[in-house]
Amino acid sequence: MIKAERQQLIITHISKDQKVLLSDLSTLLNVSEDTIRRDIKELSDQGLVKAVRGGAISHSPIPLHFRDREHYDVSHKQIIAEKALRFIKDGQVVLFDSGTSALAVATHLPKDCKITAITNSFPVAAVLEDHATVEVIFIGGRLNKTGFSTSGYDAIRALSAIRADICFLGICSIDIDLGLTGIDYEDSQVKRTMVEHSKKVIALSTLEKIGTAEHYKICSSNAIDTIITDIDPAHPELLPYSQAGIEIV
Structure with a gap:
């Protein structure tokens, strides 16, 4: 699975469950936790998720105005x-x-x-x-x-x-x-x-x-x-x- 596909799956899981764990994603996607950690950092830098210790959580879905x-x-x-x-x-x-x-x-x-x-x-x-x-x-x-x-x-x-x-x-x-x-x-x-x-x-x-x-x-x-x-x-x-x-x- 290429990086873009992994990251899209991470976003999908966070949208569904509000949060994800490094260990769960590592098992699910059959890659190392370090790989997942790097994916989450990239997504966090883009403002798509919020990186936290051990995983990531979603941003609030509430409109701003x-x-x-x-x-x-x-x-x-x-x-x-x-x-x-x-x-x-x-x-x-x-x-x-x-x-x-x-x-x-x-x-x-x-x-x-x-x-x-x-x-x-x-x-x-x-x-x-x-x-x-x-x-x-x-x-x-x-x-x-x-x-x-x-x-x-x-x-x-x-x-x-x-x-x-x-x-x-x-x-x-x-x-x-x-x-x-x-x-x-x-x-x-x-x-x-x-x-x-x-x-x-x-x-x-x-x-x-x-x-x-x-x-x-x-x-x-x-x-x-x-x-x-x-x-x-x-x-x-x-x-x-x-x-x-x-x-x-």
């Missing part, structure tokens, strides 16, 4: 949002990031909810405008035109002065070893600051984001208290997270 993400996987985000409501209590200070899953949670908030909502997301702030008993604090900064959100030094400085009860992160990618990662550098910095200034951090994730990774680190997996997902908490893909002490809902 907010307009595209808003209409992507809507029914699954509704499931996540409904589960998330149980964590919100009157009197809390709640951080919502710029993810569309966090927007879904904000959209499902009862009209009589009495919280202080802090966000860097224009859509989240707009959704909460007609919630008379929700105090909305919008975090200013540099406009991220693809994310309809703010980022940069001013946003980070404002968030650093806050101690929230809960932070809802609509994540891009999560891996038990690599933690939470994002596509955009500045947005990832904002999310990291939200994590650092929240008592409880809740990651909102559909199944396809589990076991994937991007370029910019947000936080380690052990910084997450709860993962709310659209699938059964007993799903095998979630087992490493529950074993690490993370609550799965």
Whole structure:
């Protein structure tokens, strides 16, 4: 089998299973692990996969622009949002990031909810405008035109002065070893600051984001208290997270 065929098979297996192991591919393709390691490095250099210790994982399949993400996987985000409501209590200070899953949670908030909502997301702030008993604090900064959100030094400085009860992160990618990662550098910095200034951090994730990774680190997996997902908490893909002490809902 020539190199191009091997690499295409590696991509196919990662697309199907989200991750591959050097040892498994070596056996499957009847080549050495060093050969597979070189193939994965080439694919990683091309941005097609993410090389990790012992194998490779896929990049997040989620669209980049907010307009595209808003209409992507809507029914699954509704499931996540409904589960998330149980964590919100009157009197809390709640951080919502710029993810569309966090927007879904904000959209499902009862009209009589009495919280202080802090966000860097224009859509989240707009959704909460007609919630008379929700105090909305919008975090200013540099406009991220693809994310309809703010980022940069001013946003980070404002968030650093806050101690929230809960932070809802609509994540891009999560891996038990690599933690939470994002596509955009500045947005990832904002999310990291939200994590650092929240008592409880809740990651909102559909199944396809589990076991994937991007370029910019947000936080380690052990910084997450709860993962709310659209699938059964007993799903095998979630087992490493529950074993690490993370609550799965």
